[in-house]
Amino acid sequence: MIIDKYNQRAKEINSLLCVGLDADFEKLPERFKPMEFPQFEFNKYIIEQTYEYAAAYKPNSAFYEAKGDQGTRELKMTIDYLKENHPTIFTILDAKRGDVGNTNNGYVTSAFDWMGFDAITVSPYLGTEALKPFLDRKDKVSIVLCRTSNEGAGEFQDKTWAEVAEKFSKYENVMLVVGATRPEELKKVRAIAKDTTFLVPGIGAQGGSVEEVMKAGLNGEGLGLIISSSRGIIFAENPKEEAKKLCEEIRKYK
Amino acid sequence: MIIDKYNQRAKEINSLLCVGLDADFEKLPERFKPMEFPQFEFNKYIIEQTYEYAAAYKPNSAFYEAKGDQGTRELKMTIDYLKENHPTIFTILDAKRGDVGNTNNGYVTSAFDWMGFDAITVSPYLGTEALKPFLDRKDKVSIVLCRTSNEGAGEFQDKTWAEVAEKFSKYENVMLVVGATRPEELKKVRAIAKDTTFLVPGIGAQGGSVEEVMKAGLNGEGLGLIISSSRGIIFAENPKEEAKKLCEEIRKYK
Numbered sequence: 196m197i198i199d200k201y202n203q204r205a206k207e208i209n210s211l212l213c214v215g216l217d218a219d220f221e222k223l224p225e226r227f228k229p230m231e232f233p234q235f236e237f238n239k240y241i242i243e244q245t246y247e248y249a250a251a252y253k254p255n256s257a258f259y260e261a262k263g264d265q266g267t268r269e270l271k272m273t274i275d276y277l278k279e280n281h282p283t284i285f286t287i288l289d290a291k292r293g294d295v296g297n298t299n300n301g302y303v304t305s306a307f308d309w310m311g312f313d314a315i316t317v318s319p320y321l322g323t324e325a326l327k328p329f330l331d332r333k334d335k336v337s338i339v340l341c342r343t344s345n346e347g348a349g350e351f352q353d354k355t356w357a358e359v360a361e362k363f364s365k366y367e368n369v370m371l372v373v374g375a376t377r378p379e380e381l382k383k384v385r386a387i388a389k390d391t392t393f394l395v396p397g398i399g400a401q402g403g404s405v406e407e408v409m410k411a412g413l414n415g416e417g418l419g420l421i422i423s424s425s426r427g428i429i430f431a432e433n434p435k436e437e438a439k440k441l442c443e444e445i446r447k448y449k
Numbered sequence: 450m451i452i453d454k455y456n457q458r459a460k461e462i463n464s465l466l467c468v469g470l471d472a473d474f475e476k477l478p479e480r481f482k483p484m485e486f487p488q489f490e491f492n493k494y495i496i497e498q499t500y501e502y503a504a505a506y507k508p509n510s511a512f513y514e515a516k517g518d519q520g521t522r523e524l525k526m527t528i529d530y531l532k533e534n535h536p537t538i539f540t541i542l543d544a545k546r547g548d549v550g551n552t553n554n555g556y557v558t559s560a561f562d563w564m565g566f567d568a569i570t571v572s573p574y575l576g577t578e579a580l581k582p583f584l585d586r587k588d589k590v591s592i593v594l595c596r597t598s599n600e601g602a603g604e605f606q607d608k609t610w611a612e613v614a615e616k617f618s619k620y621e622n623v624m625l626v627v628g629a630t631r632p633e634e635l636k637k638v639r640a641i642a643k644d645t646t647f648l649v650p651g652i653g654a655q656g657g658s659v660e661e662v663m664k665a666g667l668n669g670e671g672l673g674l675i676i677s678s679s680r681g682i683i684f685a686e687n688p689k690e691e692a693k694k695l696c697e698e699i700r701k702y703k
Contacts, residue, residue: 217552219555256555257548257555258552260521260555260558260559261554261556263521263563264519264521264522264525267517268518271517271518291546291547291575292545293545294511294545296599298509298512301510301514302511302514304515305515309515309516310517318545318547318572320573320574321602321606322599322604322606323604324599324600324604340574343579345575345578346578347576347577347579348575349576350578351574351608351609351612351613352575352576354605355608355609358605359605
């Protein structure tokens with residue numbers, strides 16, 4: 196199963212860390228900006244600085260789409276680079292896609308076949324039936340938005356997250372997005388979705404705490420979490436040092 | 450205001466028709482497939498066949514992303530072609546985007562600035578606060594998913610659509626997506642969002658009826674609806690004839 200790819204890597208390097216490759220062009224260090232493929236070159240640099248601590252990498256599509264077809268090409272170069280140089284690391288396209296059934300086939304082809312990611316984040320807002328093209332791909336992981344980490348997340352999700360957790364935790368090839376910023380809610384989701392792996396953004400810049408997330412969300416085997424940090428690592432003075440620090444914090448609470 | 454662009458075009462040609470440019474490569478007529486830019490060439494053909502009946506065009510991003518950076522480029526060529534040759538027709542990117550606030554800036558840049566669409570469809574699932582980068586663009590329209598046309602749409606939206614309609618109808622630069630397949634619900638959304646324009650997919654292939662949609666959804670001025678058909682027009686033997694037929698049906702019930 197594809198989820199085993201993540202678990203194996205996490206065990207092998209004793210880490211649950213996911214590095215968010217949010218290569219916002221405007222925020223890149225000046226030396227990358229004049230390059231032919233600035234977003235890709237930056238990602239390559241970040242990957243080489245952080246891979247020994249990374250169980251997963253997660254680029255967010257928005258930062259590449261902002262640069263048009265050139266950005267899409269650099270995202271593809273990034274995933275190709277990962278597959279060639281670090282094939283055991285789990286790869287997630289953070290795209291929060293979700294359309295009606297037949298249209299989702301286009302996103303499935305793009306993320307899983309054209310690019311070749313192991314997983315994609317998807318929105319449940321159009322219903323389980325609409326997500327069938329994603330869920331049918333047993334060789335890939337669909338990571339369903341359950342409770343996001345942003346400030347206003349509860350506005351509509353408060354009415355739906357429990358049902359989302361219950362329904363989607365039944366799929367073996369599904370993970371759930373559960374934000375780090377409200378550990379008490381993470382605990383409630385864990386109570387519903389006992390064996391599901393959670394992708395947890397919101398550590399660092401957004402204010403989530405590794406200790407609280409791990410206390411609330413680890414499963415019995417010391418797994419079940421993908422703890423994601425983006426800006427806090429990639430735009431740090433020393434990305435390697437930041438990744439190492441976060442990884443050591445994760446090891447401490449395992 | 451940017452919404453006036455749609456209203457002016459709709460009045461000028463006496464039509465509420467939106468043609469969905471869902472140029473799924475696999476479904477293109479064989480003569481387009483060997484071309485250098487097959488999706489773009491197909492769109493150009495469809496636009497020239499249908500523009501006299503079209504108040505709006507709406508490509509769905511999924512069908513272009515399926516072809517990678519080449520698809521993204523052909524989508525951009527399509528919008529450039531529309532802006533140059535038919536600048537008064539309203540353009541919608543159907544992308545159902547929605548991420549946390551700062552990340553949405555990437556989608557805003559991509560859809561509004563790099564491509565230059567008048568409007569984009571967005572998902573409210575992360576909350577009003579998260580959509581701020583879209584809503585802040587007063588020169589553009591955000592079309593918020595309220596009640597979609599797919600079979601399983603009610604699963605989570607039943608708990609949220611009324612609140613979505615109420616909250617987002619307060620914005621002057623917002624439209625709502627309300628599917629054609631349940632006219633009784635369209636009526637209820639109209640009761641809440643009296644002056645809002647609805648983008649209504651689900652006519653034709655998905656089973657929605659023009660007559661019922663117009664009875665349930667027209668506003669006092671005979672406007673307030675963008676009636677969208679995709680497959681039923683673009684993959685018809687004679688796209689012009691289908692567009693004309695649908696336009697005449699719309700005129701009949703205005």
